[in-house]
Amino acid sequence: MNRLGSNQPDSDSSKLYYYDDTISVTKSMVTLGHPYNQAFNLATIHGVSHGRDNSGMIVRLMWVLLGVFGLMIGAFLLFDDQTFSAFLVSLISIGISWLAIRGSGRPFVELKFGGLNNQMLYMKRMDGAEALAVAIKMAMHDLNTPPDPGQSVQLSPIFPDPVLSRN
Numbered sequence: 001m002n003r004l005g006s007n008q009p010d011s012d013s014s015k016l017y018y019y020d021d022t023i024s025v026t027k028s029m030v031t032l033g034h035p036y037n038q039a040f041n042l043a044t045i046h047g048v049s050h051g052r053d054n055s056g057m058i059v060r061l062m063w064v065l066l067g068v069f070g071l072m073i074g075a076f077l078l079f080d081d082q083t084f085s086a087f088l089v090s091l092i093s094i095g096i097s098w099l100a101i102r103g104s105g106r107p108f109v110e111l112k113f114g115g116l117n118n119q120m121l122y123m124k125r126m127d128g129a130e131a132l133a134v135a136i137k138m139a140m141h142d143l144n145t146p147p148d149p150g151q152s153v154q155l156s157p158i159f160p161d162p163v164l165s166r167n
Helices: 055-080 081-100 126-144
Strands: 017-021 023-026 029-032 039-042 047-054 107-110 121-122
Touching: 017 126, 023 126, 055 081, 055 107, 107 126
Parallel strands: none
Antiparallel strands: 017 023, 023 029, 029 039, 047 107, 107 121
């Protein structure tokens, strides 16, 4: 079995749907590696969605307004002939505005478990979030698809034989 912190996919999995440095999707598991170290059984996932997270828009809007206010103060200081102060305030304000705008709309993949314990996986890029969501949906489809006629089925017993020990 694969340890959650390692960088290699499971060796016993016959099909690998998605793999990057921290996330892998196999035929039965969604595994998050370091630093999260979590694994989710594919059979317990009821649905998957992906998109952009727009929560916290008010906070980002306040940071942008603070940046614009700083730019106005910088312009005022420039007219008051304090060039260095105007340059410094303007530079900091542009940085605040850029960080606030850049942080808006983080891509995510949501694993839905049919209750309130849904998991959000935040990604760096939207195309990565879309690829992960598609891979999980494909794995879920293959997990729930009955075998073709004539294909052998490996059934595990519902009640396995008990292991008796005399030690």
